[in-house]
Amino acid sequence: DRQARATEPAPGELGELASAFNGMADAVVRSDRDRRTLTADVAHELRTPLAALQAGLEELRDGLVEPTPESLAGLHDQSLRLGRIVADLAELSAVETAGLSLHLAAVDLAQVARAALSEWEPRLRAAGLTIIAEPVGPAWVRA
Known part of the structure; x- marks a missing residue:
């Protein structure tokens, strides 16, 4: 139960333990919230260039627009943006796995x-x- 907290004041080491437990429980709740926020942010950051890339490619595939150097450069830029986001995520994961030093x-x-x-x-x-x-x-x- 992530909402459980020690509510009764206690003397000495038992009180310190209760306080530490409450702090740990708060940290777990914050961590879960931060993880959900990060996941939503990553999904948004990936979805934006991916949608632009898909739309541009579908227009080309369906013959709605003729390929021009400018339109292809725009699609290429979106693929580079996706690549940078994925590389940043991989670097973040590596740093977290190895421990930041x-x-x-x-x-x-x-x-x-x-x-x-x-x-x-x-x-x-x-x-x-x-x-x-x-x-x-x-x-x-x-x-």
Whole structure:
């Protein structure tokens, strides 16, 4: 019974045990609620790009629209979005399974930004976007 609580005050160790039991029961209820919320959020995040992808593919399959580079790029973007969500879930699962272990180190955020820009630049250029980076030096943080 997830709603059961120790209600009678007790002295000494028995009172401490009752308090610990109540805290544990509250934590179990919160955990169940959080799990249900996470499941609903994940389902929503997966459903949105999947619905767009399915609708676009059905339009192409049924001959309602002609495939264009733009429409195919949009469908591809939705599949990439789904892939990122699934990869994030797999990473979250791996972290929870292994136990979270943080190792703080000095990180240059300017270098992180340059690496991200370098990785995304071809796609941004293909989309007609131009990025101008004006580094002013390192930006060190412990992360």
